[in-house]
Amino acid sequence: MHSEPISPGAVKTEEQHRRDICVAGGWMHERGYVASTDGNISVRLGPDRILTSPTCLSKGMMTPDDLVITDLEGRRLGGSRKASSELPMHLLIYRLRPDVNAVCHAHPPVATGFAAAGLALDKPILCELVLGLGCVPLARYGTPGTSELTTAVEPFVRDHNAILMANHGVVTYGADLLTAFQRMESTEHFANVALVTQLLGKQVMLSGGDLEKLVEAKARYTSGSQAAAAELNGPVPPRGDATERVTLTRRELDALIDEALEKDRARR
Numbered sequence: 001m002h003s004e005p006i007s008p009g010a011v012k013t014e015e016q017h018r019r020d021i022c023v024a025g026g027w028m029h030e031r032g033y034v035a036s037t038d039g040n041i042s043v044r045l046g047p048d049r050i051l052t053s054p055t056c057l058s059k060g061m062m063t064p065d066d067l068v069i070t071d072l073e074g075r076r077l078g079g080s081r082k083a084s085s086e087l088p089m090h091l092l093i094y095r096l097r098p099d100v101n102a103v104c105h106a107h108p109p110v111a112t113g114f115a116a117a118g119l120a121l122d123k124p125i126l127c128e129l130v131l132g133l134g135c136v137p138l139a140r141y142g143t144p145g146t147s148e149l150t151t152a153v154e155p156f157v158r159d160h161n162a163i164l165m166a167n168h169g170v171v172t173y174g175a176d177l178l179t180a181f182q183r184m185e186s187t188e189h190f191a192n193v194a195l196v197t198q199l200l201g202k203q204v205m206l207s208g209g210d211l212e213k214l215v216e217a218k219a220r221y222t223s224g225s226q227a228a229a230a231e232l233n234g235p236v237p238p239r240g241d242a243t244e245r246v247t248l249t250r251r252e253l254d255a256l257i258d259e260a261l262e263k264d265r266a267r268r
């Protein structure tokens with residue numbers, strides 16, 4: 001059952017969303033992104049209806065009937081199980097990002113290792129990831145299931161699609177569940193590559209010129225409805241069609257370019 005594909009797109013029947021969440025849960029479990037009953041997944045069904053995984057159940061063992069429906073305040077509207085104690089973090093993301101329709105939270109070991117080491121994934125070492133995923137910032141530690149956690153994550157939600165949570169794990173989100181899941185996969189991949197560069201004792205950053213060219217190329221691909229270059233002029237406001245949004249703010253891009261230029265100068 002878990003080999004079924006999840007098609008992209010947020011417009012589906014509730015039954016399709018239920019099946020998709022079970023498939024994504026299976027993927028998270030098979031890839032080792034969660035242990036035991038860790039992790040949670042949710043999908044926005046409507047303006048005030050969220051479909052989410054239950055607490056105390058392996059994400060690899062869920063069936064469509066195990067899922068819970070809540071409103072945006074977390075009040076249960078359907079299902080016999082209890083929603084995850086980490087649901088408030090999902091609800092915060094839905095409130096702040098009208099373009100987001102799915103959220104994944106997991107503890108993938110390498111990215112979570114970075115989070116436990118107090119390290120963000122924000123070095124421009126892979127061209128695909130710079131623009132596809134952007135910087136993955138590190139939110140300070142907050143006790144799971146309390147408002148501490150949502151307060152720690154909140155400052156990063158608008159400008160990023162993946163966040164490391166210190167001493168805890170990772171949360172990713174997107175316009176649909178496939179996008180949210182793939183961002184989890186990309187974050188863990190980014191962390192694996194960053195770890196290898198650290199084991200090798202050498203990280204060669206993309207240069208300032210390389211980054212400028214990447215941004216131009218991205219802007220060309222997405223010109224028209226997606227004015228990526230314009231988005232880089234400041235923190236990105238929520239948008240309805242932002243699946244392709246560039247996830248670097250202008251400030252972050254400048255910081256990356258400054259860092260790259262600094263490295264260029266040091267090399268000469």
Ligand SMILES: [Zn+2]
Binds near residue numbers: 144
């Ligand atoms: Zn967690």
